[in-house]
Amino acid sequence: MPTEVLKAFCRIIRFYDLYLQCLKGQSSVSALFFEKSNMKKYVQDLRVVAKETPGSGYVLLKLSPLEGLLPEILPGQFVEILVPNADHTFLRRPISVNYVENNRLWLLIHEVGEGTRSLGRLEEGSLLNCVYPLGNGFSSPEEVGENVLLVGGGVGTAPLLHYGRCLHESGKHVTFLLGGRSGRDLMQLPEFEKWGRVCVTTEDGSLGERGFVTNHSVLQTEKFDTVAMCGPKPMMVAMARLSAELGISHVEASLENLMACGLGACLCCVEKTADGHNVCVCKEGPVFQTKDLSWLS
Amino acid sequence: MAKLNVKIGDLALKNPVLTASGTFGYGLEFADFIDLNALGGFIVKGTTLHPREGNDYPRMAETASGMLNCVGLQNKGVEHFCTEIYPQLTDFDSHVIVNVSGSTIEDYAACAARINELEHIPAIELNISCPNVKSGGMAFGVTCEGAASVVKAVRKAYSKTLIVKLSPNVTDIAAIARAVEAEGADSVSLINTLMGMSVDIERRRSRLSIGTGGLSGPCVKPVALRMVSQVARAVKIPVIGLGGIMNAEDALEFLMVGATAVEIGTANFIDPAVTIKVIEGMNDWLDRHGVKDVNEIIGVID
Numbered sequence: 195m196p197t198e199v200l201k202a203f204c205r206i207i208r209f210y211d212l213y214l215q216c217l218k219g220q221s222s223v224s225a226l227f228f229e230k231s232n233m234k235k236y237v238q239d240l241r242v243v244a245k246e247t248p249g250s251g252y253v254l255l256k257l258s259p260l261e262g263l264l265p266e267i268l269p270g271q272f273v274e275i276l277v278p279n280a281d282h283t284f285l286r287r288p289i290s291v292n293y294v295e296n297n298r299l300w301l302l303i304h305e306v307g308e309g310t311r312s313l314g315r316l317e318e319g320s321l322l323n324c325v326y327p328l329g330n331g332f333s334s335p336e337e338v339g340e341n342v343l344l345v346g347g348g349v350g351t352a353p354l355l356h357y358g359r360c361l362h363e364s365g366k367h368v369t370f371l372l373g374g375r376s377g378r379d380l381m382q383l384p385e386f387e388k389w390g391r392v393c394v395t396t397e398d399g400s401l402g403e404r405g406f407v408t409n410h411s412v413l414q415t416e417k418f419d420t421v422a423m424c425g426p427k428p429m430m431v432a433m434a435r436l437s438a439e440l441g442i443s444h445v446e447a448s449l450e451n452l453m454a455c456g457l458g459a460c461l462c463c464v465e466k467t468a469d470g471h472n473v474c475v476c477k478e479g480p481v482f483q484t485k486d487l488s489w490l491s
Numbered sequence: 492m493a494k495l496n497v498k499i500g501d502l503a504l505k506n507p508v509l510t511a512s513g514t515f516g517y518g519l520e521f522a523d524f525i526d527l528n529a530l531g532g533f534i535v536k537g538t539t540l541h542p543r544e545g546n547d548y549p550r551m552a553e554t555a556s557g558m559l560n561c562v563g564l565q566n567k568g569v570e571h572f573c574t575e576i577y578p579q580l581t582d583f584d585s586h587v588i589v590n591v592s593g594s595t596i597e598d599y600a601a602c603a604a605r606i607n608e609l610e611h612i613p614a615i616e617l618n619i620s621c622p623n624v625k626s627g628g629m630a631f632g633v634t635c636e637g638a639a640s641v642v643k644a645v646r647k648a649y650s651k652t653l654i655v656k657l658s659p660n661v662t663d664i665a666a667i668a669r670a671v672e673a674e675g676a677d678s679v680s681l682i683n684t685l686m687g688m689s690v691d692i693e694r695r696r697s698r699l700s701i702g703t704g705g706l707s708g709p710c711v712k713p714v715a716l717r718m719v720s721q722v723a724r725a726v727k728i729p730v731i732g733l734g735g736i737m738n739a740e741d742a743l744e745f746l747m748v749g750a751t752a753v754e755i756g757t758a759n760f761i762d763p764a765v766t767i768k769v770i771e772g773m774n775d776w777l778d779r780h781g782v783k784d785v786n787e788i789i790g791v792i793d
Contacts (some may be wrong), residue, residue, distance in 0.1 A: 235523040237763055276761065284555050284708060285760060346595060454551050454558060455760040459516035460564045461536075462551035472544050472565055477520075 235328060235457070236265060238322045243298060248381040249435060251305050252349065253314040256298045258324060267294050268331030269357035270481045271446055273301065274456040275313065276323040283309040286325065288453045288476070290353040290424070293385070299326075301354075302381070304349035328456050329480045332357050332422050335364035340417025344390075345371045345433055347425025348379050353448055354424060355385055360390040369393060369418070371410055373429065377401030408432050413440065422481075424448040434453050434484035445484045451475040493777035494784040495770070497531070497751050499729050500650040500677030502586065502614050504531035504752060508742065508770050509757030511733050512537055512590035512616060512656075513562065518583075524763040529768060529770060532586030533754060534616050535576075538606075539591075540598040542568035546623060552689040552698035557708025557735070558757060559687050561623040561699045564592050569602045573609065581611040588654070592618040592628060596644045604648040613651055617642065619678075620658030620683035622705045632635050632658040632792075635670035642674040654731065657681040657722070659711075664718050665725035672726045679733035680720060680754060682715045707757040709735040715746055717731060723749025737765070739772025749790040 241255035248254050258264075274286040293300040300462045305314040309341040316322070332353075342361055351372050361368050368390030374380045386392045387408040393412045394402025403410055407429060413436065421437045421444070423430050430447045439447045453463040458477030465475050466488040473479070484490065495506035510533040515521060518533045527533065545565025552559045559662075565567070580587045589606050593599035599617065606612055615634035619632035619641055631637040642655055655671045657664055668679050682706025689698040697703070715734025723730045732750030735757070736742050742753045758765045773785070782788055 232735065237524055237581075282555065283553065284556055285558060323762075452549055452551055454560070455514075455763075457516065457520045459514060459520045459536075460551070460560065460760060461545065461565050462560055464545070464548050464550065464565070466548075470544070472548075 205243045233266065233327060235325065237325045239322070240299065240324050242316055242318055242322060243319045244339060245316065245318050248302070249378055252381060253303050254292070255301045255303065255307065255313070255316065255322070257301065257324070258298050260321075264294065264297055264299055265327065267299065267327040267358050269289055270331030270353050271329050272456070272480060273299070273326040274325045274328060274453075275301075276354040277312045278316070278320065278322065279311045280309065280312055282383075283307075283312065285454050286329075286456065287313065288359075288450070288456055290448065290450075290480070291356055293356045298331070302349060302352040307361075325456060329476055330478070332448070332481050333420070333444070335361055335366055338366065338422070338444060341367045341369075341416070342416050342420045342422065343369050343371055343412075343418040344355070345373075345421060345423035345425070346425075346430040347373045347407060348375075350423075350425030350448075350450070351381070351386075351428075352424070354422070355382060355389075357422065358386060358389040369394070369412065369416070371407050371412060373397075373407035373425070374401075402456040406432070408436050418442055420444040420446075422446045422448075424450075430484075434489050446481050447484050447487075448481045449475045449479050493774055493782055494786075495774060495777075497729075497786060497789075499614070499654065499731065499752060500652045502677075505530040505588065506770050507746065507750075507752035508766055508772070509534055509588070509731065509752055509754045509774070510759065511754040512618065512757040514759045517580065518587070519579060521759070521763050525767045528584040529767055530585045531770075532588055532614075534588040534590050535580075535593045536566060537564045537618055537621065537771065538566050538569050538572050538589045538598075538602065538604075539564060539593055540569055540602040541558050541765075542566065542571065547700040549700055550704075552704065554687070554689060554706065554708070555710060557706055557710035558760075559689055559699060559704035560684070561701050561704035563623040563701070564628070566620055569605045572793060573605060577612070579608055586613050587611065587735075588614045590616045590618050590637055590656070591645075592621055592624075594624070594628075596641055600644040600648040603645045607649050607651065612615060614677075615649060615651070615655060616654040616656050616680060617645055618656050618683070620656050620660075622658070622660060622686045622703070623701065623719075629658050629660065629683075632667065632760050633661050635666055638667050639670045639674050642671045642676050644681070646675040647788060652677045654678040654680050656683055658683050659714060659718055660686050665721045668722040672728050676728060678729045678731060679722060679726065680733060682711070682718050682734045685714065697724060707735070709737050709741075711735045712744075716744055719745055719750050720748035723767055736769070737761070737770045739776060742769050742773055743776060743788070746785065746789050747792045749792075751789055757791050
């Protein structure tokens with residue numbers, strides 16, 4: 195396919211061009227990751243090139259294109275996966291991007307239902323039909339100040355790994371605050387430690403400080419310019435309110451509302467905004483500034 | 492290459508494949524995946540005279556081979572459509588059809604009249620079958636009198652091709668079809684979603700914010716086929732079939748029981764490029780069976 199080859203070539207040239215600009219100091223490294231210009235979406239088979247079990251009930255799939263390069267994928271974007279051989283599921287499953295490295299797209303999957311359990315049974319070499327990259331990512335490094343707190347709960351920690359690396363590589367000071375029911379629910383900690391300080395809370399006290407992320411001492415001892423988070427909604431709402439009390443003005447959250455199309459067509463995954471409108475999480479989000487949502491009122 | 496052209500009233504389609512309202516946004520959401528110009532047409536999301544916020548979340552529940560939704564006609568109103576969306580839709584070599592809904596007969600007529608002014612919209616699909624709104628919507632579509640009264644008012648206000656989308660949540664869908672035909676509808680499309688429920692037993696409540704929703708997907712196809720077959724025999728105007736079409740074979744089933752065209756709905760969520768595959772698959776089937784013109788197979792099953 196000459197056009198495909200040409201497209202891939204253009205992508206490399208543009209990436210290399212940005213890279214040169216970064217070297218000359220004309221652009222920041224973050225431009226490599228945050229070029230939000232109406233990104234083209236693809237429906238494509240990707241191959242499972244590696245499969246790991248980072249925790250009980252969790253699976254980490256690493257996917258590569260059958261040929262060529264992955265398109266640009268921003269931290270916080272997601273993939274709609276068609277569950278193969280699904281006897282009991284119908285819709286695609288939206289899964290956030292955990293990490294991108296060496297032309298591999300990582301997806302961390304919590305096996306909670308029929309669909310995600312089927313994904314957990316996939317073998318290396320299997321093909322997964324993916325619609326991606328979808329949604330808008332987290333704020334670009336230019337928008338977040340210097341000291342950034344990334345808060346994750348359970349499998350919601352997944353997209354923070356990719357974001358943390360991008361912020362770290364842009365020279366930001368990154369703190370991860372990761373919470374789970376117990377230590378078993380917290381995965382990839384060595385990966386997180388590569389890109390920032392890692393603070394942990396568990397409800398049973400088996401790892402880190404006992405309690406919820408909102409109880410962690412780092413929130414009292416340090417001042418953050420930005421909080422970005424992903425996890426259960428009650429955790430994010432509590433964190434958004436606490437951040438408001440602490441005077442942190444830039445607070446953003448990645449939502450995981452039930453979703454069908456992922457493209458803004460079916461209007462199923464809506465969230466209420468502060469001014470009372472319904473907006474699609476898949477298209478307007480999944481990352482929102484919490485001040486724009488109805489959470490604080 | 493078989494001849495795929497069909498006609499819905501005065502409206503000539505390059506092929507019988509349309510998209511179903513509410514599953515395809517304004518078409519533009521799918522432009523990365525398919526060439527919109529290849530479609531027979533696309534029916535954009537339900538539009539009302541005034542903006543509507545729709546129902547609260549949660550609005551969707553997955554079911555065996557399908558899904559329930561209770562979106563409730565969320566849209567920014569017909570003026571927003573005319574000024575913000577329509578200008579982006581005027582350059583396609585494919586028919587853009589607007590799905591029109593309302594709470595009162597006057598709203599339906601006013602909305603249709605506003606769209607009548609748009610040069611590049613050759614048809615509307617009148618939604619008298621939405622199961623997810625409190626007033627209007629399906630309320631008009633479940634009696635012959637209600638359906639006839641809306642169509643009568645809209646027919647006066649709208650001069651181009653008028654398609655009426657029928658509800659399956661009725662005792663005798665053929666009677667409703669005849670009633671709207673008598674008031675001047677150019678075509679009927681069916682079926683809209685079947686009313687259903689899904690319960691979360693752990694939380695002891697419905698999975699949908701308003702309790703019920705509309706069922707769509709391959710699970711409704713046998714019901715849809717039966718109803719299209721009944722209606723196609725009952726009326727002289729062309730019938731557009733929809734309900735659970737996932738591939739070309741499904742679409743051909745609808746044509747064989749009497750549909751002149753089909754709409755692809757929920758399948759767009761599973762494969763955003765499915766519409767093109769249906770057109771190609773339909774053409775391949777016709778070629779393989781030596782059928783030169785798709786019209787030859789429409790209604791071949793008596």
